[in-house]
Amino acid sequence: MYICINCGTECKELFRRYCPSVLKILKCEKCGLLADKYIEYDPVIVFVDLILIEKPAYRHLLYNSNFKSYWKISIILWLAESFRAWSLCDINETELTASKVDLIQNNGLQDYCNIYNLLLHTALAFAAFICTIIVVTELKWFIIGKKPYKYSVKDLSCALIVGGCGKLLGLLGIVWQHIASGPYYLLIQGYTVLCLLTAYSVICKSGRGESLIGLIAGFLLYGYICI
Template sequence: MDTGGFRCIECNEEAAELHRDYRNGILKLTICEFCQKPVDRYIEYDPVIILIDVILCKTQAFRHILFNTSLNIHWKLCVFCLLCEAYFRWSLLQGSEQSSDPADIIRYTKEWDFYGMFGLAALELWAFCSGVLWFLWVAVGALQGEKLDFRLLLRALLLSCYGKVLLIPAVIWEHDYTPLCLGLIKLLVLTSNSQAIRVILNSSRRLSLMAVCVGLLAEACVVQACEKLPLSIQDFLTFE
């Protein structure tokens, strides 16, 4: 197999290969030269088990996904998560507008409210990622003099937003505990973001948490700016 670019999921040291193929379906996992453990045991695991470990924010699972796989679905996952968030906000907007005319349901599907919510969600995500990357550039790049791979960091941030997919079940199975579920989903996303930053930079938990907090601050500033605009983005995109 191609060499280079791999990492040991246990000690984070570089590795030339993950396994050796002796043909006839015989694979032998490569042992790390530093920690004397398999470089990546997840290559033998079922994807469901890997997904569970990712949800549990295990460092080894994040290293497997970010370093040892060629998973390039971060932009597709980003768009899908934005659609989930936009649908959730759009459902709240439509739920607050009571109407007795069944034809309004069809009319609402043709309006631009959903696209406005998608635009707002994309703007907030852009502000969050920009805030995180700016902080890391200052704290790690400028102060410590280390070179950052912003493409890899952005890929890690987008992939770690997978928790937003849970917004759809929260809308479908709406109940009295929905606000609590939304809070837990937000906490899952932020925890995953922090863990992804920590894995990419091999840094302390404090640095990754500070980066996430700066991203949240940038996102909050954008939200406040949009709310104070004389003509909101939602009103601009909605034709009635």
């Protein structure tokens, strides 16, 4: 079963193929709009709409497309965030050396900045973030007593992975050696939060306010681990 990318209503079929070269997209019975216009679009256009945080694009990717490589995205996010933390460690280590800080503090920083420690630390933070949101969401469904149709833990995990792709913009700051890394990273974090809210709202059929409540525990735990 598919869903309409406009209103989220379940659809039995999105199109009918009359011959190999003729394909007709069906309209949604509820909203009257094309059930999934992205079927005829180039993947680049879908990618652009995902960057623009369009809900229809997220619904198409998560429900109506054949995309299955979420594990590849999760590995890329893991490595990218670990590399960003490692690059910040180089800056901090240089500042400590320049200011002749106590040797014990410098050794502590070197232990933390070990690439293997950073990889393990980042993996733990990502896993805790996703697991916390899943637990909080399941608890919410238990209290409410009703889950949205087509909701599953697997779909929610995939949505969180896709929503977290905004963090990849942090690599640009490293490549360009951005002079205002703090404000730049805050902008990336804000954009990532908006992406996560959109992805979460698509899976859980909730508004962004309700989605923020569902995500806030994950944000807090992720921030605590990353400190």
